[in-house]
Amino acid sequence: MAENTYSGYGSISGIYDKINSEIDYPSWADFIETCFDKYLTEKPSLLLDLACGTGSMTLELARRGYDMIGVDGSEDMLSVAYDRKFDEELSNILYLCQDMRAFELYGTVGAVTCCLDSINYLSGDGDLQKCLFCVHNYLDPDGLFIFDVNTPYKFENIYADNSYIHEDEVDGRATLCAWQNEYDKGTKLCSFYLSVFEEDGDGRYTRTDEVQTERCFDRAELTAALESAGFEVIGFFGDYEFTQAADNNTRWYIVARAKK
Numbered sequence: 001m002a003e004n005t006y007s008g009y010g011s012i013s014g015i016y017d018k019i020n021s022e023i024d025y026p027s028w029a030d031f032i033e034t035c036f037d038k039y040l041t042e043k044p045s046l047l048l049d050l051a052c053g054t055g056s057m058t059l060e061l062a063r064r065g066y067d068m069i070g071v072d073g074s075e076d077m078l079s080v081a082y083d084r085k086f087d088e089e090l091s092n093i094l095y096l097c098q099d100m101r102a103f104e105l106y107g108t109v110g111a112v113t114c115c116l117d118s119i120n121y122l123s124g125d126g127d128l129q130k131c132l133f134c135v136h137n138y139l140d141p142d143g144l145f146i147f148d149v150n151t152p153y154k155f156e157n158i159y160a161d162n163s164y165i166h167e168d169e170v171d172g173r174a175t176l177c178a179w180q181n182e183y184d185k186g187t188k189l190c191s192f193y194l195s196v197f198e199e200d201g202d203g204r205y206t207r208t209d210e211v212q213t214e215r216c217f218d219r220a221e222l223t224a225a226l227e228s229a230g231f232e233v234i235g236f237f238g239d240y241e242f243t244q245a246a247d248n249n250t251r252w253y254i255v256a257r258a259k260k
C-alpha cells in the first residue's frame with residue numbers, strides 16, 4: 001500500500017464546503033465531459049478524482065453515471081466526502097486516503113481530474129513531477145488529465161499579502177475562519193495562515209491553526225513537467241468555454257493526453 005506522508009487540511013475540513021459554496025461544479029463537470037467528447041474516441045467509464053477533498057467533483061461525476069475513485073491525503077476531508085456519499089446513497093465511488101505524489105490504484109482509468117488548485121499544493125521540489133508520473137502511470141493510453149491551477153497573476157495580484165475573514169454557521173454553531181496570505185515572488189511559494197474558531201455550544205470557542213502552502217507554476221514549467229512525464233499538452237484554457245488562456249486569468253484549466 002502506498003505511504004501517505006501528506007498532513008494538511010485538518011482544521012478547515014468542517015467548513016470547507018461553506019467557504020467554497022460559490023464554486024460551480026456542474027459547469028466544471030460539463031467542461032470535463034466536453035473534453036471527453038472532443039478529445040477521446042470513447043466516453044470513459046472509470047475516472048479518478050485526484051485530491052478529491054470533500055468530494056464535490058467526485059459526487060457530481062458519480063451522479064452523471066461514471067464509476068469514481070477519489071484519492072485525497074486528508075482523512076478529515078475524506079470523512080466529509082464519505083458522509084456526503086452515504087447521504088446520497090451512491091455506490092459508484094471508492095475513496096482512498098493516499099498521497100498524490102505516490103498513490104497506487106488497482107488498474108488504469110480513462111481520465112483523471114484534479115480540481116480547485118490542488119496541483120498548486122505540490123509545493124516541494126520535485127513534487128509536481130512525482131505526481132505527474134503517477135497520473136501518467138494510471139491512465140489508459142491516450143487517457144486525459146484535466147486539472148486547473150491558480151495563475152501567477154492570482155498569486156501576485158490577488159493572494160499577495162491579503163487577508164480574509166469568513167464567518168458562518170455549521171450545524172447551528174458559529175464558526176469564523178481568519179486567513180492571511182504571504183506570497184514570496186522569489187521562491188514562488190504562498191503561505192496561507194488559517195485560524196478556525198468553532199463555537200463549542202457553551203459560549204466558548206475552540207481555535208485551531210493550520211498553515212498551508214501553494215506553489216505558483218507558470219505555463220512553461222507546467223508544459224515542461226507534463227511533457228517530461230509523457231503527456232501531450234492539448235490546451236491551456238481560461239474558462240469552461242475553451243477560451244485560450246491569458247496572463248490575466250486567475251485560473252487556468254489544462255488538458256493533457258497520456259502518450260503511451
Ligand SMILES: C[S@@+](CC[C@H](N)C(=O)[O-])C[C@H]1O[C@@H](n2cnc3c(N)ncnc32)[C@H](O)[C@@H]1O
Nearest residue numbers: 006009051052053072073074099100115116121
Ligand atoms: C483546495 S482542496 C481541493 C479539493 C477538491 N478537489 C475540491 O474541488 O474541492 C485541495 C485538496 O488537496 C489535498 N492535498 C493536498 N496535498 C495533497 C497530497 N500531497 N496528497 C493528497 N492530497 C493532497 C488536500 O487534502 C485537499 O483536500
